Amino acid sequence: MGPKVDVLARLERDGNTVRGRHFYAHLGVDLPLAGSVTDTGDIALSARGEGRSGARQPAAVPGSAPG
Numbered sequence: 001m002g003p004k005v006d007v008l009a010r011l012e013r014d015g016n017t018v019r020g021r022h023f024y025a026h027l028g029v030d031l032p033l034a035g036s037v038t039d040t041g042d043i044a045l046s047a048r049g050e051g052r053s054g055a056r057q058p059a060a061v062p063g064s065a066p067g
Contacts, residue, residue, distance in 0.1 A: 009033070011045075018043055 011020035011033065018035045035045035 013037065018045065022047060 006025035007022055008025065009020060009022040011018055016037045018033070018037060020033045021030055022033055023030045031047040033045050033047050035043060037043050
């Protein structure tokens with residue numbers, strides 16, 4: 001991704017389960033996210049499925065919880 005890519009993400013955490021969506025504004029693609037939180041607070045997310053644009057775009061998105 002370049003420096004000018006607008007991405008909006010909304011996540012919800014329930015215990016060690018994380019769910020949500022992320023939206024790529026320039027593509028008009030809205031994809032579901034699912035993942036988990038480890039004991040150390042790391043978040044592992046994956047985005048799979050068809051977005052609202054109909055594009056199929058699998059991706060893995062690792063992240064970290066604030067610490």
